[in-house]
Amino acid sequence: MSIPDGWDAGELARAACLAARVRAGGDARIFAARAPGRVNLIGEHTDYSGLPVLPVAIDRSTIVVAAAVTAAEIELANADPRWSSRRFAIARQIPSYETGDWANYVKAAIQGVIDHFSARGIFTENLRGASMVVDGRVPPAAGLSSSAALTVSTAMAFMAVNELELDPIETATMVARSEWYVGTRAGGMDQAASILGRRDHALFIEFDPIRVRAVKMPANAALVVADSREIADKSGMVRAQYNRRVVECALAARILGRALELDGVTILGDVVRASPGWNAAELVEKLAAAAPARLGADLKEAASILGVSQPALDAELLGRGPTRIALDSSRPLEILKRARHVLGETERVIRAADVLEAGRLDEMGKLMNASHQSLADDFECSTERLDAIVECARRGGAFGARLTGAGFGGSIVALCDVASADSVIESIDRGYYAKLDPGAPSEKSEKSEKTKNFRAVLHAGAGASVIDLPTA
Numbered sequence: 001m002s003i004p005d006g007w008d009a010g011e012l013a014r015a016a017c018l019a020a021r022v023r024a025g026g027d028a029r030i031f032a033a034r035a036p037g038r039v040n041l042i043g044e045h046t047d048y049s050g051l052p053v054l055p056v057a058i059d060r061s062t063i064v065v066a067a068a069v070t071a072a073e074i075e076l077a078n079a080d081p082r083w084s085s086r087r088f089a090i091a092r093q094i095p096s097y098e099t100g101d102w103a104n105y106v107k108a109a110i111q112g113v114i115d116h117f118s119a120r121g122i123f124t125e126n127l128r129g130a131s132m133v134v135d136g137r138v139p140p141a142a143g144l145s146s147s148a149a150l151t152v153s154t155a156m157a158f159m160a161v162n163e164l165e166l167d168p169i170e171t172a173t174m175v176a177r178s179e180w181y182v183g184t185r186a187g188g189m190d191q192a193a194s195i196l197g198r199r200d201h202a203l204f205i206e207f208d209p210i211r212v213r214a215v216k217m218p219a220n221a222a223l224v225v226a227d228s229r230e231i232a233d234k235s236g237m238v239r240a241q242y243n244r245r246v247v248e249c250a251l252a253a254r255i256l257g258r259a260l261e262l263d264g265v266t267i268l269g270d271v272v273r274a275s276p277g278w279n280a281a282e283l284v285e286k287l288a289a290a291a292p293a294r295l296g297a298d299l300k301e302a303a304s305i306l307g308v309s310q311p312a313l314d315a316e317l318l319g320r321g322p323t324r325i326a327l328d329s330s331r332p333l334e335i336l337k338r339a340r341h342v343l344g345e346t347e348r349v350i351r352a353a354d355v356l357e358a359g360r361l362d363e364m365g366k367l368m369n370a371s372h373q374s375l376a377d378d379f380e381c382s383t384e385r386l387d388a389i390v391e392c393a394r395r396g397g398a399f400g401a402r403l404t405g406a407g408f409g410g411s412i413v414a415l416c417d418v419a420s421a422d423s424v425i426e427s428i429d430r431g432y433y434a435k436l437d438p439g440a441p442s443e444k445s446e447k448s449e450k451t452k453n454f455r456a457v458l459h460a461g462a463g464a465s466v467i468d469l470p471t472a
């Protein structure tokens with residue numbers, strides 16, 4: 001059997017161990033799907049506006065080993081005893097577990113496969129159940145997409161068990177919205193990066209439809225990733241903050257679309273694609289002239305600016321049913337700042353792909369620094385801690401550093417020369433981790449603080465793949 005790129009000896013050994021825990025009935029084949037996490041170099045909070053991103057798949061992965069079972073259900077176990085076993089039936093609409101349950105990500109992935117294939121005539125009654133064992137090694141709640149690693153590996157393992165095939169772009173499109181199931185209106189960056197990753201390359205990914213250009217990482221470039229230890233927990237406050245920004249960006253897009261007399265605009269990407277002659281600053285100016293910088297969260301004023309009814313706008317922006325976005329109505333929606341970040345960031349991403357490819361690390365670092373500043377000032381998703389750790393990375397000699405992922409905690413990424421990676425790490429250890437005292441009572445809840453430092457040089461690795469494991 002030829003092993004696809006990305007599997008190292010340790011992962012193959014992990015898969016073999018997990019296979020022993022899978023309940024493979026009769027002569028059922030055993031499959032192992034491996035999907036990496038990702039770190040985003042630049043292009044933050046642009047994906048759900050349909051605008052480009054520049055992530056790398058990382059060399060930390062989740063593995064799901066699976067075999068068909070006769071019952072139409074998923075039997076699920078996790079190699080980490082903190083996550084207890086689950087069992088659920090395969091159905092056209094799978095009800096979710098309580099908010100925060102780890103297995104909701106597995107359900108999200110299975111639901112995504114069911115939705116995709118039932119639209120193509122393969123219905124749930126034709127699908128086999130599976131015994132699955134999960135082993136995740138992407139640090140959780142750190143902005144490194146442990147959730148995408150889980151949804152992608154689950155979807156691919158479940159498809160393998162059912163002999164369903166899709167090419168990587170189709171798979172990325174299928175799983176792009178899987179996190180909507182758990183209530184986050186995420187864009188498709190994480191899943192696309194996990195599937196389309198390429199060793200030693202960053203990925204310039206565009207959306208609607210998904211396209212990718214692999215950008216070679218210069219040989220002298222190193223990526224240092226460091227966790228702030230502030231938990232970016234997507235099941236609580238961070239999800240509300242994230243979804244709020246999705247709404248703010250969509251509202252800004254609609255107002256700009258109307259000001260520019262464009263039809264059918266729902267996201268900022270529609271505006272950018274329909275206005276090739278306009279730069280970010282000009283678009284921001286146009287928006288500033290068309291509406292106040294912030295609008296009431298009851299959407300009354302917004303509806304009147306757009307000339308639509310308030311209930312219709314509410315339903316379009318917030319959705320309906322269980323995944324409807326609940327907005328804190330006491331604070332206004334920041335239209336102008338959010339659009340200024342997204343439009344400016346889009347120009348930076350496009351430039352970044354070129355300067356990285358040309359090996360101009362110094363310029364790339366400056367773009368990353370500018371991205372962080374914009375995320376802090378206009379997108380308001382940095383924290384004191386993220387700012388502090390970013391500062392330490394820069395002081396240690398990085399070309400540039402920024403928060404990566406949604407922010408509100410989680411990790412930073414620093415770009416540096418291979419030769420200075422150690423000094424960047426040392427500067428983070430001395431200037432940041434040494435000052436956090438895990439023994440002292442935290443002002444925050446226990447859940448918002450981790451005690452283990454994670455900082456490492458991560459390498460751009462290959463995307464997800466599935467292998468057949470020998471049966472005993």
Ligand code: NG1
Nearest residue numbers: 044045143144145179186187405406
């Ligand atoms: P993280 O924070 O890594 O989960 C989130 C979104 C991405 C993207 C980034 C911000 C999820 C699952 N993913 O990433 O789609 O929008 O924030 O660029 O919420």
